Amino acid sequence: MAEKVEITKVLVTxxxxxxxxxxxxxxxxxxxxxxxxxxSNNDAKERDLLEKLCIDPSKPFxxxxxxxxxxxxxxxxxxxxxxxxxxxxxxxxxWKEEEGEMTEQAVQGTINILKACSTAGVxxxxxxxxxxxxxxxxxxxxxxxxxxxxxxxxxAYSKSKIQAExxxxxxxxxxxxxxxxxxxxxxxxxxxxxxFTNSPGCSVAVIxxxxxxxxxxxxxxxxxxxxxxxxxxxxxxxxSCPEAAHNRHIIVSDFVFCDKIGKIxxxxxxxxxxxxxxxxxxxxxxxxxxxxxxxxxxxxASWGIKPxxxxxxxxxxxxxxxxxxxxxxxxxxxxxxQKGFLPEKLKFRAPEDxxxxxx
Ligand code: NDP
Numbered sequence: 378m379a380e381k382v383e384i385t386k387v388l389v390t391x392x393x394x395x396x397x398x399x400x401x402x403x404x405x406x407x408x409x410x411x412x413x414x415x416x417s418n419n420d421a422k423e424r425d426l427l428e429k430l431c432i433d434p435s436k437p438f439x440x441x442x443x444x445x446x447x448x449x450x451x452x453x454x455x456x457x458x459x460x461x462x463x464x465x466x467x468x469x470x471x472w473k474e475e476e477g478e479m480t481e482q483a484v485q486g487t488i489n490i491l492k493a494c495s496t497a498g499v500x501x502x503x504x505x506x507x508x509x510x511x512x513x514x515x516x517x518x519x520x521x522x523x524x525x526x527x528x529x530x531x532x533a534y535s536k537s538k539i540q541a542e543x544x545x546x547x548x549x550x551x552x553x554x555x556x557x558x559x560x561x562x563x564x565x566x567x568x569x570x571x572x573f574t575n576s577p578g579c580s581v582a583v584i585x586x587x588x589x590x591x592x593x594x595x596x597x598x599x600x601x602x603x604x605x606x607x608x609x610x611x612x613x614x615x616x617s618c619p620e621a622a623h624n625r626h627i628i629v630s631d632f633v634f635c636d637k638i639g640k641i642x643x644x645x646x647x648x649x650x651x652x653x654x655x656x657x658x659x660x661x662x663x664x665x666x667x668x669x670x671x672x673x674x675x676x677x678a679s680w681g682i683k684p685x686x687x688x689x690x691x692x693x694x695x696x697x698x699x700x701x702x703x704x705x706x707x708x709x710x711x712x713x714x715q716k717g718f719l720p721e722k723l724k725f726r727a728p729e730d731x732x733x734x735x736x
Contacts, residue, residue: 386410386457388462389412392427393575397413399606400609402430403606405438411438448492459499462502463502463504500559503563505563506538506541506625509535510535511526515678515682518684566600571605572605580709583635583638586654589651594659607630615695624694625690629688
């Protein structure tokens with residue numbers, strides 16, 4: 378078993394992201410020195426937000442400019458860091474079918490960062506993969522970290538995550554050196570929860586659309602939901618947990634049907650003037666539409682299926698007892714209203730313990 382290694386400084390790639398914000402905040406709360414990477418250091422709004430996360434003046438937060446595709450950026454970015462959390466990856470084609478440049482960016486970006494880590498003597502790298510690299514969940518079986526998604530299945534985004542994670546494990550095998558770092562992969566489900574970054578990322582649409590009744594009906598498909606605070610804690614605990622080394626870790630609270638998400642939102646927000654979608658769409662109708670819109674094919678293939686995942690490693694190795702799905706969804710909706718991403722209805726009552734402020 379690997380030994381516990383002292384953490385001197387942690388590099389967090391893609392510091393402006395939804396998950397990264399929570400990771401940085403928890404690292405600071407644990408008195409760990411953090412350096413974040415940002416694509417453009419001229420972005421004052423992003424810089425201000427990140428500086429507000431870092432409340433401990435004895436642990437100043439550093440921000441450096443780096444693009445995953447630019448090999449020259451990474452040598453100096455990782456210098457002096459004992460640990461790296463690699464979150465930066467393209468997420469803007471989440472629902473798209475065509476691969477485009479997503480896979481190239483995800484794979485090449487990961488390799489560029491791992492190369493810099495091995496040269497700089499980084500001790501451990503935490504790679505943020507996805508549960509979509511475990512399975513596309515088209516059967517109601519129980520899946521575990523031993524499973525890998527068939528590369529021919531899924532969206533452009535899931536293919537980019539499968540290939541980036543495979544490339545990372547292969548990199549580790551190919552490097553002929555005793556000095557190589559330990560690799561840990563975190564494979565979160567669909568990440569929801571309090572949102573405090575400036576631009577709405579790929580996770581926001583589902584909760585926003587259901588709360589605002591964008592479509593009068595939702596498909597009867599189950600999403601593998603997890604809470605961003607648990608995902609952040611998994612990354613932080615993975616830095617020092619010896620048993621995590623060279624292993625994958627699924628982070629999922631539960632599989633939740635989209636109509637159940639509507640019902641959870643309705644229980645909290647109906648009395649506040651919102652009308653969340655709770656009705657289920659017709660499968661034959663969506664199947665018909667999928668002949669014209671290929672992105673709907675995955676939806677109809679997973680219809681009504683509630684798979685299971687083995688979360689033993691999440692609970693026993695990373696010591697995560699997941700936050701309830703109801704709290705995750707409700708806290709996310711409140712944070713989206715408070716951030717101004719969604720309108721505040723006249724009857725809206727902000728809770729006293731605002732999810733954006735207290736986490
Ligand atoms: P966000 O979209 O909020 O953040 C993505 C981050 O990656 C941003 O900081 C973005 O920078 C950065 N990034 C993208 N492309 C590049 C690039 N070429 N060079 C440098 N930085 C880049 O995503 P999340 O926080 O949701 O996701 C973070 C990680 O977690 C990703 O790897 C994602 O695949 C993974 N994940 C997310 C899940 C989810 O449900 N949200 C589920 C499972 C895994 P910029 O601000 O400049 O665009």
